Amino acid sequence: MNETAQLNLALMEELQAFDPYEAGEGFYETEMADVIYAVHQQEKALKLAAQIRSIYEHSFDQPMPGGEPIELAEKLLEIKRNSSCSL
Numbered sequence: 001m002n003e004t005a006q007l008n009l010a011l012m013e014e015l016q017a018f019d020p021y022e023a024g025e026g027f028y029e030t031e032m033a034d035v036i037y038a039v040h041q042q043e044k045a046l047k048l049a050a051q052i053r054s055i056y057e058h059s060f061d062q063p064m065p066g067g068e069p070i071e072l073a074e075k076l077l078e079i080k081r082n083s084s085c086s087l
Contacts, residue, residue, distance in 0.1 A: 007083040011036050011076055018072055020056055020064045031055050039076045048073035 001009075015032045016025055034055045042048040049068045056064045 003083065007080060008036055010079050010083065011039055014072070014075055014079060018069070020066055020069070021060055028056075028059075031059055035076070039080055043077070045070060045073040045077055048077060 012032055015028070015035060018028070019025065035052055038048060038051040038055070042051065046068075049070045049072070052069045052073060053064050
């Protein structure tokens with residue numbers, strides 16, 4: 001498996017636990033794909049958090065509960081940085 005695929009799997013594992021609308025695990029496949037794409041494009045946690053919020057709010061057509069997902073963005077970027085070290 002190549003490095004990008006490994007990174008994407010690691011990001012997906014982290015995203016599995018993110019359930020802002022309490023829809024249940026495995027419900028957010030489309031949003032997870034969009035967030036993974038955003039992680040590859042973004043380096044700043046605040047900007048990534050805003051993108052995550054936008055992705056989920058667009059899908060659910062309502063505000064995302066809980067404020068900015070900054071902790072999630074930081075975790076995702078940390079996974080990306082750790083993966084980049086081995087590339």
